Amino acid sequence: MPEDGKTPGRMGRAWAEVDLDALDHNAAALRALLPPGCQLMPAVKAEAYGHGAIPVARELNRLGVDDFCVATAEEGARLRRGGVRGDILVLGYTHPGDFPLLTRYDLVQTVVDGPFAGALEECGKPVRVHIGVDTGMRRLGFPAEEPGPIAGVFRRKNLRVEGVFTHLCAADTCLPRDRAFTLGQAEAFRRLIEELEGRGCAVGKTHLLSSYGLLNYPRLGGSYARVGIALYGEGSTRADTERWKDLLRPVLSVKARVASVRTLRPGEYAGYGLAFQAREETRIAALSIGYADGFPRSLSNGAGRVLLHGRGAPVVGRVCMDQTMVDVSHIPQARAGDAAVVIGSWGEETIRASETAEAAGTITNELLSRLGPRLERIPVRGQSFSGSL
Structure with a gap:
């Protein structure tokens, strides 16, 4: 942090701060598991x-993390262009038109099924791959109960098989049904690996754990834990975030500038569709953040809140594309130019991403991944905030 205590970066209308110290802490905590x-x-x-x-990946590289996974080949290519080292596994489908990215940027591609394996083979260049296996999610991957087609991938001359993996789809709970299903998936995967090895296949790395797999079922093992939401200090739900709050620290906070403060007389309306009507004299602040920035429209009409001067300010009216109004009648010091905390802490008050996601009727993963590109991401070390930026 600079000596004046202010956060580095542009800090314009709205921005996100990424606490690298919290990221480091979470990586160490998860490594210990x-x-x-x-x-x-x-x-x-x-x-x-x-x-x-x-x-994020550069910071993890600095910590000695050299294996990553992404959804698309283009995501992997961007990491490479950004100087990220190590293996990068593409978890999803890649269109044949993007196959050149795999070899140009030394990416590892998931083989999602037999026809896809054939398409990769026909590209004519050696491609590093992991084989995706379906043990019950019924999304992507070869059926675990059919080892023959999987063994056939190992015989393709242009496919360098370096690993086999599956995805646990109910590992986020330990409820009896979910636990039985998860352990059944793990057993199906174990039997498949045993069968492939019995057929002389060098399976390489094997992996099945994601965030919840590591947190709830670490004994299932594997070569990798594909941690996502937990690395960023959150659970997918508010209850899960609370459950792991002593282990993990939130990495991201979001702040937005107060553009204007004005007073409504009783009976006056505010916002689109006359969705808010003042019953008494009401001070409202317009924040420079909206649903195009990832602040969901479903937080309209009091469903969501922000922090100003350490106090909660509920949303009034409808969240707009670029702006959101909040009630600051009880915060007399609120002024244009203040920075409001949309996600994060101010003094003793905190709004976790999982709280906002719950209020919006979704999960933390969706809320965070839909934060818009207009929010500048500003790396910081530690989080301290007084609102005077």
């Missing part, structure tokens, strides 16, 4: 869940 022989493979897809993929 890893079973023997397992390494972190952070998920930095969707701009590292809205945090900024390149600065």
Whole structure:
């Protein structure tokens, strides 16, 4: 932090701060949970869940993390162009038109099924791959109960198989049904790996844990834990965030500038559709953030809130594309130019991303990954805030 205590960066109308100290803490905390022989493979897809993929991956590189996973080949290519080192696994489908990115940027592609394996083979160049296996999610991957087609991938001359993995789709709880399903997935995966090895296939790395797999089922093991939301200090739900609050620290905060403060007389309306009507004299502040920045429209009419001068200010009227109005009648010191906390802390008050996601009727993962590109991501070390920026 600079000597004047102010956050570096442009800090214009609205911005996000990414606390690298919190990221470092979470990486260390999650590493401590890893079973023997397992390494972190952070998920930095969707701009590292809205945090900024390149600065996050560079910081993790500095900590000795050299394996990452992304959703698309273009995401992997951007990391490479940003100087990120190590293996980068593309978890999703890549169109044949983008196959050149795989070899140009030394990416590892998931083989999602047999026809896709054939298309990769026909590109005519050696491609590094991991084989995706479906053990019950029914999304992508070869069916685990059919080892023959999977073994056939190992015989393709242009595919360099370096790993096999699956995805646990119910590991976010330990409820009896979900636990039984998760353990069943793990057992199906174990049997498949055993069958492939019995057929002489060098399976390489094996992995099945994501954030919740590591937190709830670390004994399932594997070569990698593909941690995503937990790395960023949150759970997918508010309850999960609360559950792990002593282990993980929130990495991201969002702040927005107060553009205007004005007073409504009783009976006056504000916002689109006359959605808010003042019952008494009401001071409202217009914030320079809206749904185009990732502040959901579903937070309209009191569903959402922000912090100003350490106090909560509820949303009034409808969230607009570029602006949001909040009630500051009880915050007399609120002025144009103040910075409001949309996600984060101010003194003793905190709004976690999971709280905002719950209020918006979604999960933390969606809320964070949909934060818009107009929010400049500003790396900081530690979080301290007084509102005078």
